[in-house]
Amino acid sequence: MRILLALSALFALAGCSLQPLYSAGAQGAVANGLAAIDVPAIPGRAGWLVRNALNDGLVAKGTATPKYRLDVRLDDELQGLGVLGDDTISRERRTLRARYQLIDLASGDILLDASETTDAGIDVVSSEYATIAAEQRALENLSLQLANRMITRIALTLRKEQ
Template identity: 70%
Template sequence: MRRGAILLALCALPAISACGLQPMYAGGASSGVAQGLAAVDVPPIPGRDGWLVRNALRDRLGVANAGQGDATPRYRLDVRLDDALEALGVLNDDTISRERRILRSRYQLIDLATGEILLDATAGSDAGIDVVSSEYATIAAEQRALENLAQDVADRMATRIALVLRERERAGGAQ
């Protein structure tokens, strides 16, 4: 039985290698995608949620480390955020027992050379929060939820931007 499994695995190897999957960042920091991500300018986004998302984006895009050499951005990422906190669980005495924090982002990736909008998309995430008797604990949970949501939304945005830049590079449109 074990020989059959090994034989099956060996036969499947050519099929797996032909599936078309390719590493996104092949070539490390010198790859076209990594250089394209580092060339994205992320202007300040208003509010605490904007500050958190911008910092997370700059970390993921590699913008924070790109300030030494060629600091001329090729792209600009315009971001608008919507942060909402809504009551989910309401008890008999009209007190809230559970909240949901929602962070949504509408963003556009713009080629600065041509003014072309390369990507116009949305990203979002939400988190549930227990409302407890300690007001401090509830506020701390709301803030921590916002921090986690900012990281998640930035991850989604960075992944989508990387995909667009990879397709642009494949098509020969990257400069």
């Protein structure tokens, strides 16, 4: 009975339409497409962090001559949320938004026009240094999260193009 159940599960899995995104590893079409993306400079500290995270993630997939350009615009917002009785802020929310376009350099076509948003809560403490350090660390984490989401979405787009 167990063997019959295992075989039926195996056949059901074989009929599944799921496919690995990075099939063939660094030599695969998606990995080569990601490696062929040029990311121009993005203004600001958040831009520098996001661009570095994007380049790290894209280059890790392989190396290729640029076929695509990724234009990114960022909006970094720090907002006070919790207000105490003496009008001091006790909690902040940092939001990092990206609007990006993947452009085919040969044709000039926009293959992907999308946006991503990440946010983090920050406790405001009595030490100004600790609060600034927490804000900077939040920006670093948000930049990495944003870049990873963008790379995944671009990879899905490139897989459809193949």
